[in-house]
Amino acid sequence: MNDLKLSEELRKFPYPFQGDTYRYSNNSTLLHPPSSMEITASYQEEMTVKRSLLSNHHSRCYQSFPHTDKAQWEVLELVMTDLAKYYPQSYSLIKAEDKHIFTNHILQEEHVFTIGDNSTLPYEPLDFIGRHVQEDLILMLQRDGDLYLDAGQLCFPANWSLAFNHGMSFKNIHFPIPGFKEEGLDERILQFLLRLEVGNPWGRKNWSLMAGHRMDTSLETFDVWGKHRKNVTVENAGEFVHLRVEVQKLFRLPRSNAILFTIHTHLLSLEKLMEVPEWKRQFYQILVELPSHIAEYKGISLYKDKVLAYIEKKGEGVV
Numbered sequence: 001m002n003d004l005k006l007s008e009e010l011r012k013f014p015y016p017f018q019g020d021t022y023r024y025s026n027n028s029t030l031l032h033p034p035s036s037m038e039i040t041a042s043y044q045e046e047m048t049v050k051r052s053l054l055s056n057h058h059s060r061c062y063q064s065f066p067h068t069d070k071a072q073w074e075v076l077e078l079v080m081t082d083l084a085k086y087y088p089q090s091y092s093l094i095k096a097e098d099k100h101i102f103t104n105h106i107l108q109e110e111h112v113f114t115i116g117d118n119s120t121l122p123y124e125p126l127d128f129i130g131r132h133v134q135e136d137l138i139l140m141l142q143r144d145g146d147l148y149l150d151a152g153q154l155c156f157p158a159n160w161s162l163a164f165n166h167g168m169s170f171k172n173i174h175f176p177i178p179g180f181k182e183e184g185l186d187e188r189i190l191q192f193l194l195r196l197e198v199g200n201p202w203g204r205k206n207w208s209l210m211a212g213h214r215m216d217t218s219l220e221t222f223d224v225w226g227k228h229r230k231n232v233t234v235e236n237a238g239e240f241v242h243l244r245v246e247v248q249k250l251f252r253l254p255r256s257n258a259i260l261f262t263i264h265t266h267l268l269s270l271e272k273l274m275e276v277p278e279w280k281r282q283f284y285q286i287l288v289e290l291p292s293h294i295a296e297y298k299g300i301s302l303y304k305d306k307v308l309a310y311i312e313k314k315g316e317g318v319v
Contacts, residue, residue, distance in 0.1 A: 016205035064151035071256035072125035161219040232303035237310035238271035
């Protein structure tokens with residue numbers, strides 16, 4: 001595609017597809033650059049939503065076990081260091097003896113704290129640093145040859161529940177995904193994660209369709225946003241339906257041996273997606289060919305035909 005003709009939103013959107021078909025897979029690649037965070041144009045808007053959710057629904061958006069404290073501090077150090085390194089105009093981190101000074105210049109906030117001393121932060125370390133980034137932060141601790149979701153800050157989930165999954169193993173968390181266990185993906189991906197090395201982070205993309213523009217699609221609020229799937233029409237699909245892409249990153253922490261799993265959610269309306277002819281053609285082919293069990297799991301079944309009809313109405317380049 002000719003990037004010069006596209007808007008900044010389209011140029012920066014993490015379009016997730018490589019071919020004309022889609023199946024569940026471990027599509028991870030080494031991260032270049034190895035930054036745990038990304039700041040986008042919607043930063044301030046999303047921070048407002050995130051902090052409001054954490055204030056009003058804290059137990060839904062944040063869970064932790066006491067034994068995760070040291071790993072949480074590792075996450076805080078990693079994220080703050082990356083923010084100051086990759087976005088020096090927006091963040092700074094000064095280390096002065098036993099004190100650290102973290103400044104978020106976008107939000108005009110400064111925090112002075114001591115590593116390892118929870119009394120110097122207003123929240124637990126993971127909960128604190130999550131209030132400065134757009135990503136959701138999931139902390140997986142490793143023991144007995146398995147990984148467990150022992151802490152997390154999750155404000156923008158794609159139809160799952162942190163409170164329900166808290167403490168679960170990797171395989172139990174992914175059990176509802178159709179074919180995941182039967183095709184052996186759960187074991188292959190678990191072994192891939194267990195082999196993650198410090199200093200070699202990986203990233204991948206996941207996708208779904210969203211009826212509406214809501215970031216918080218938690219299982220607990222399904223009654224609020226799930227019903228919108230019935231409201232999709234051929235006429236409103238372009239503006240109403242969004243391609244939802246999660247940029248997921250995986251970092252092995254050196255001291256605790258835990259894994260930090262970050263999730264940055266991006267939304268793009270179908271109307272905008274149609275502006276890129278190759279995306280329009282490819283996405284149409286993917287939806288046409290998409291197996292029914294995947295469409296059902298991703299919540300697309302109710303309105304897939306309407307989306308296809310909308311794309312067909314947009315004319316050339318879908319076949």
